[in-house]
Amino acid sequence: MSLTRQDVEKVALLARLKFDEDALDKMTDHMVQIIQYVDKLSELDTEDVQPMAHALDIHNALADDEPRPSLPREEALKNAPKRDDECFRVPAVLGE
Amino acid sequence: MSEFSYEIVIGLEVHVQLKTKTKLFCRCRTEFGNPPNTQTCPVCLGMPGSLPVMNKKAYFLGMRTALALNCGIPKFTKWDRKNYFYPDLPKGYQTSQFDLPMSEEGYLDIKSTKDEFEPRRVRIIRAHLEEDAGKSMHDEAAGKGDSRIDLNRTGTPLLEIVSYPDMRSAAEAKAYMQELRLLLTYLDVSDCNMQEGSLRCDANVNLHITTDDGVIATPIVEIKNMNSFRSVERGIEYEAKRQYDVWQETGKVLGELPKQTRGWDDSAQVTRSQREKEESADYRYFPCPDLVPVIVTDQQIDEVRQEIGELPSALRERLQNEFGLTIYSADVIVNQGLSLVEYYLELAAAAGDNKLAGNWVQGEVLRILNDQEIEIEDFPIDAGRLAELLQLIQTGDLDSSKAKDVFAAMLTSESSAADVVKELGIEKVDEGALEALCQVLVERNQRIVDDVKSGNEKAVGALIGQAKKENPNVNPGQVRQICLEIINNL
Numbered sequence: 001m002s003l004t005r006q007d008v009e010k011v012a013l014l015a016r017l018k019f020d021e022d023a024l025d026k027m028t029d030h031m032v033q034i035i036q037y038v039d040k041l042s043e044l045d046t047e048d049v050q051p052m053a054h055a056l057d058i059h060n061a062l063a064d065d066e067p068r069p070s071l072p073r074e075e076a077l078k079n080a081p082k083r084d085d086e087c088f089r090v091p092a093v094l095g096e
Numbered sequence: 097m098s099e100f101s102y103e104i105v106i107g108l109e110v111h112v113q114l115k116t117k118t119k120l121f122c123r124c125r126t127e128f129g130n131p132p133n134t135q136t137c138p139v140c141l142g143m144p145g146s147l148p149v150m151n152k153k154a155y156f157l158g159m160r161t162a163l164a165l166n167c168g169i170p171k172f173t174k175w176d177r178k179n180y181f182y183p184d185l186p187k188g189y190q191t192s193q194f195d196l197p198m199s200e201e202g203y204l205d206i207k208s209t210k211d212e213f214e215p216r217r218v219r220i221i222r223a224h225l226e227e228d229a230g231k232s233m234h235d236e237a238a239g240k241g242d243s244r245i246d247l248n249r250t251g252t253p254l255l256e257i258v259s260y261p262d263m264r265s266a267a268e269a270k271a272y273m274q275e276l277r278l279l280l281t282y283l284d285v286s287d288c289n290m291q292e293g294s295l296r297c298d299a300n301v302n303l304h305i306t307t308d309d310g311v312i313a314t315p316i317v318e319i320k321n322m323n324s325f326r327s328v329e330r331g332i333e334y335e336a337k338r339q340y341d342v343w344q345e346t347g348k349v350l351g352e353l354p355k356q357t358r359g360w361d362d363s364a365q366v367t368r369s370q371r372e373k374e375e376s377a378d379y380r381y382f383p384c385p386d387l388v389p390v391i392v393t394d395q396q397i398d399e400v401r402q403e404i405g406e407l408p409s410a411l412r413e414r415l416q417n418e419f420g421l422t423i424y425s426a427d428v429i430v431n432q433g434l435s436l437v438e439y440y441l442e443l444a445a446a447a448g449d450n451k452l453a454g455n456w457v458q459g460e461v462l463r464i465l466n467d468q469e470i471e472i473e474d475f476p477i478d479a480g481r482l483a484e485l486l487q488l489i490q491t492g493d494l495d496s497s498k499a500k501d502v503f504a505a506m507l508t509s510e511s512s513a514a515d516v517v518k519e520l521g522i523e524k525v526d527e528g529a530l531e532a533l534c535q536v537l538v539e540r541n542q543r544i545v546d547d548v549k550s551g552n553e554k555a556v557g558a559l560i561g562q563a564k565k566e567n568p569n570v571n572p573g574q575v576r577q578i579c580l581e582i583i584n585n586l
Binding site for chain 2: 016056058059061063066068084086090091092
């Protein structure tokens with residue numbers, strides 16, 4: 001399996017990343033190599049193997065529905081690039 | 097241009113906020129209406145290194161709902177990441193379920209008591225457990241073009257219930273929503289408040305148009321933002337007409353346009369185009385490595401099944417078949433909620449007359465609840481006290497209009513029906529005296545006697561009026577019956 005420049009452009013768009021032409025070429029090379037490396041796995045016969053849902057062999061990690069204190073608002077907003085007293089501020093969300 | 101007939105094809109995706117104290121993956125509170133950003137923590141803010149832990153109650157409330165919707169519960173279920181960027185989604189993905197949902201393949205039956213449509217079984221594809229997003233508010237007043245983000249709601253547990261496209265009219269879609277809401281309140285799994293957003297509905301709608309060259313399908317549109325039962329109905333009706341007009345103009349059919357998302361504008365009563373729907377693959381779902389799968393046993397599923405009480409459809413049937421109520425009465429009582437049904441059952445048992453109890457609950461009791469805007473829990477006359485009143489009606493001690501006077505007095509006192517009867521000075525007229533009075537009236541009114549004899553039974557009403565003048569305590573029903581007997585024996 002290989003990867004085209006258009007594939008990389010699409011993935012970049014979905015990840016909201018912007019590359020110039022040089023970076024896009026480089027990124028395409030890298031991603032092709034990564035895909036080819038992972039592609040080695042297809043050489044294995046997995047016909048009778050159940051898909052694995054999780055790397056750990058544990059399940060049912062469930063917590064009781066008991067509230068614990070939330071962060072103070074000041075702490076929650078602290079890292080925001082833009083904020084006011086109550087809310088995070090972001091560039092206008094178009095429509096609803 | 098000629099007119100073609102068409103069928104509307106509707107599938108609904110309903111999001112239900114589950115009634116938990118805390119969020120799906122962290123223990124922040126889920127309370128509605130608190131100051132913005134006071135219910136967050138590193139997990140629901142999407143801070144690097146934080147780890148989610150599944151809320152046990154949310155999982156089991158989801159299972160209870162799924163079982164009540166006749167869904168199968170797979171033994172193994174897991175959670176996946178649905179990746180997209182939006183400011184109200186701090187992690188950059190929604191934790192949802194993709195290929196192995198917690199429940200699948202159920203159904204909900206809908207009926208119309210007003211004959212708006214034929215009874216229908218709406219099949220359910222799946223009900224899965226996912227997290228809610230935060231809220232974005234556009235600050236018009238401040239201008240500046242910023243949106244403000246409140247993440248209190250982020251991570252609130254949602255059950256997404258997806259139906260097959262089995263509905264064929266806006267009325268059916270509305271009935272499905274109403275029946276689903278009723279079921280959810282009987283199950284006590286959600287507040288179901290559409291205004292507060294704890295019950296939300298998106299509709300997938302298209303048309304099957306019968307043309308001269310066979311049936312064609314129009315492109316599917318997803319309608320969002322329908323925040324009341326009425327807007328569900330109106331939104332779908334509007335969209336059907338719009339799709340028909342667009343098809344007449346452009347001739348575009350399913351497959352020739354990507355799926356479109358339109359929002360319902362309730363004030364303008366139109367749907368408006370939103371973003372083009374990203375293809376499913378663009379969400380790049382993959383298993384969430386931070387959450388481990390859930391495995392359930394048959395025993396656990398059975399235990400949850402035991403928690404489910406009698407549901408609306410079963411209760412309606414029982415009230416009709418065992419209690420002899422009409423389909424309409426049963427519907428009215430059951431649709432008011434479980435508490436009113438329990439009140440009715442207690443009343444019927446104590447009064448010993450199922451139909452009379454049904455009439456009173458559906459009539460006087462509901463009228464007071466509506467007028468005073470109270471719930472049955474706050475109704476001043478408990479079932480036992482009302483039953484005493486109904487017994488006085490059955491024994492003939494009270495006619496229905498006097499019974500209503502007694503009922504009105506009981507609303508503001510704690511006295512028994514018998515005591516109120518005494519307080520109001522209502523006395524039962526001795527049967528001998530009543531018969532004597534009727535005899536006198538019949539003899540005094542030859543014309544009425546002739547009328548009745550010639551087949552006009554209604555004429556006897558004038559005698560009831562005269563009897564009431566002579567003695568206000570007489571029971572009109574009894575006067576009527578006795579007078580008719582006397583006349584017919586003449």
